[in-house]
Amino acid sequence: MSEPSYSGGVTIGILALQGAFAEHQTTLKKLSFERKISVVQVRTPEDLARCAALIIPGGESTTIALLAKLAGLLEPLRAFLKEKSVWGTCAGAILLAQSVEGAKKGGQELLGGISVTIARNGWGSQVESFEAPLQVQGLRDSDRPFTGVFIRAPVVLSLVPSALDPPIQVVARLPVDLLPRSDHTSSIAPDDPRTVVALRQGRHLLTTFHPELTKDSRFHEYFVRECVLPYAA
Numbered sequence: 047m048s049e050p051s052y053s054g055g056v057t058i059g060i061l062a063l064q065g066a067f068a069e070h071q072t073t074l075k076k077l078s079f080e081r082k083i084s085v086v087q088v089r090t091p092e093d094l095a096r097c098a099a100l101i102i103p104g105g106e107s108t109t110i111a112l113l114a115k116l117a118g119l120l121e122p123l124r125a126f127l128k129e130k131s132v133w134g135t136c137a138g139a140i141l142l143a144q145s146v147e148g149a150k151k152g153g154q155e156l157l158g159g160i161s162v163t164i165a166r167n168g169w170g171s172q173v174e175s176f177e178a179p180l181q182v183q184g185l186r187d188s189d190r191p192f193t194g195v196f197i198r199a200p201v202v203l204s205l206v207p208s209a210l211d212p213p214i215q216v217v218a219r220l221p222v223d224l225l226p227r228s229d230h231t232s233s234i235a236p237d238d239p240r241t242v243v244a245l246r247q248g249r250h251l252l253t254t255f256h257p258e259l260t261k262d263s264r265f266h267e268y269f270v271r272e273c274v275l276p277y278a279a
């Protein structure tokens with residue numbers, strides 16, 4: 047008898063135009079699940095068409111957007127987001143935002159897909175990069191903090207889901223006593239949207255930091271277990 051289709055493999059793509067895509071691939075390959083996971087690098091619409099889910103890495107969001115446009119990937123990515131799971135880390139999170147504060151009109155192509163507004167480099171420049179221990183809901187072994195690596199990270203300014211959008215679920219916040227000082231962080235309350243560093247909306251995941259730059263693979267496990275496998279055919 048042939049295998050039922052739900053026991054088949056699942057292909058996860060990593061947008062491999064610029065940035066930390068190799069690190070995501072290395073981390074994903076360390077994991078195993080009840081279904082076989084294949085990991086492919088995505089550079090063309092044909093690569094994307096093979097995938098059940100996608101990770102957009104950190105790097106430089108303007109460069110990734112420009113290269114995606116040149117590769118004819120912008121519209122296929124927007125269509126993909128309407129149907130399949132996508133995780134954006136740092137620059138990838140910027141691309142998934144509905145809008146970016148201060149972006150010049152026509153100056154930054156976004157994919158959208160997650161109902162947030164975001165500020166690029168919201169904690170300051172490269173020298174102000176930092177690490178912080180994060181308490182993450184739903185992570186395996188969640189009492190053990192996850193080290194958030196923030197490199198010219200974006201700041202979530204507001205959560206703006208419409209009545210028709212799936213609700214937003216906050217997955218991790220930066221404790222206010224660990225917030226770096228910047229224009230975006232003077233006197234903010236613990237439940238301010240600017241403390242949100244990981245969130246889910248429906249099948250999509252957004253992290254403003256870089257889980258792929260640590261040896262801890264629990265975030266990748268979370269993405270596959272919570273955002274990919276439940277939705278994969």
Ligand SMILES: NC(=O)CC[C@H](N)C(=O)O
Binds near residue numbers: 106137
């Ligand atoms: N580490 C990162 O991905 C930085 C993101 C970068 N600041 C941008 O605007 O794209």
